[in-house]
Amino acid sequence: PLLLISSLNLHAVMFLEIGLFIASVALLYVYLLSYYKFWDRTCVPVLRPKYPFFGNSFDALFSLKDISSIQKDVYDSFPNERFVGLFTFTKPNLFVRDPAMIEQVTIKDFAFISDRGNADDPRATPLSMHLINTRDDHWRSLRNKLTPTFTSGKLKGMHGQLLDCADSLVEHMKTIESAETFEARDLMACFTTDVIASCAFGLNIDTLTDRNSLFRAFGKATFNFSPTRKIFRTIRRLLGPLARFISLPGGIKPKLIEFFIKAVDDTVEYRKKNGVVRQDFLHLMNELVEKEREMVSNGQMDPNDPHMFDHATLVSNAFVFFVAGFETTATTISYALYELALNQQIQEDLHKEIVTVSAKHNGKLTFEAFQDMKYLDQVISETLRLYPPVPALTRKVTKDYRVPHTDVVLPAGSFMTLPIVALQLDPALFPDPLTFNPDRFSEEKGQTIVKGSYMPFGSGPRICIGARFAKLEIQVALAKIILKYNIMKCDKTQVPLTRCKASFMNVPDKGIWLKIKPRTTAAA
Structure with missing residues (x-):
């Protein structure tokens, strides 16, 4: 009898534990569902999440679809709405379709929505204290200090270094003249790595020749996307400051972080x-x-000022200039070459302009010459319309914000998504949107582009600080290449390109394969 009673008690405890587990799961489910009632109390149309906790982030988190396609699907599903209610995990996320509202929230109402929604904890790693991650007053202080880096005078001073790197690029391209194909994105990433090393750090690393350099390895490691790494990166963002104390895979290896800091310090x-x-x-x-060290020693600045521009801030912003300056620029140059290969007449018109304008400047590609290359600027603008580096802008609401012309109030901590790709591929805003047509950005037609519908570098005070440098770098690379080579498609050229599902960026899944043919009348 004692054995029977003991057995019954054991079963009772087991059933009690199972019951408590089921009840806990049920309560958690109900609790999570309560979060998803937010939009039901408003006039905002809502896209219902597939699963609790994940909100509308499931497909992106697990790399089931690329982010550009996800954004466009949402955009196209609500053709008559100004905005749509989504959830980023359990947080409300207002997906804005209306260009006029985008213009308002990124500029006029910036004080309410000033932080990036995809920022990491600024103290997560030794390289995290940079412009992308900092918030509020710290970001404003840092932005004001770094803005003088990108004045016209500073850019003009770097022009010679850009030309030197571009000369090395076209010289290296001699080695692939007889090849049936080459992968443009990897080649351009080597070029842009050399540019950033030269213009940012004064280093001549020649990644075009030494593909195994640590700088190239560092760049590859930073943008080596995989579905698993994407998940862990998202977890780090969700953990916020707690991520400092938890070691998660998928980040940049400590050895490479140490290498970068040492390169800067040396x-x-x-x-x-x-x-x-x-x-x-x-x-x-x-x-x-x-x-600022001198100001501290003179008593003009508090040594504990959280906004001090210290060593950690220097190496972190050197890091973000490096990674932002090489990857997105390399991809944009590659996309431009791809479209020029598919559109030979546009390529010839561009070649003609480059030859004509350089002739007016004594056969030189001077800084001033690029200001006169209007068609080149149009080609780049159209490339950025079809292939913006980032599929969407995500902003975090920093103060309770009333949505314009409604009674809807977004609480602080919620999000707002501005779908760059979807807007720039909307036929109502850009007729025949999948056609590569640089004339959209001619002096006359460019004036008709709806404000808030075109923002490849972002919009408002948070617009990319290095946009002008990136554009000059793209101009120099394309001019040098098109002067010397005709870019053509080959058997491996994918038409249309497919996007990488594991990346947060707008990058091709299988590379950009092209071939080149030397021009008989190459100039400068």
């Missing part, structure tokens, strides 16, 4: 020891560090 030390002065990004940032 360059600063060498310049200091040898009296070397170069007007580049690193010089300006080091001047900020020295200036």
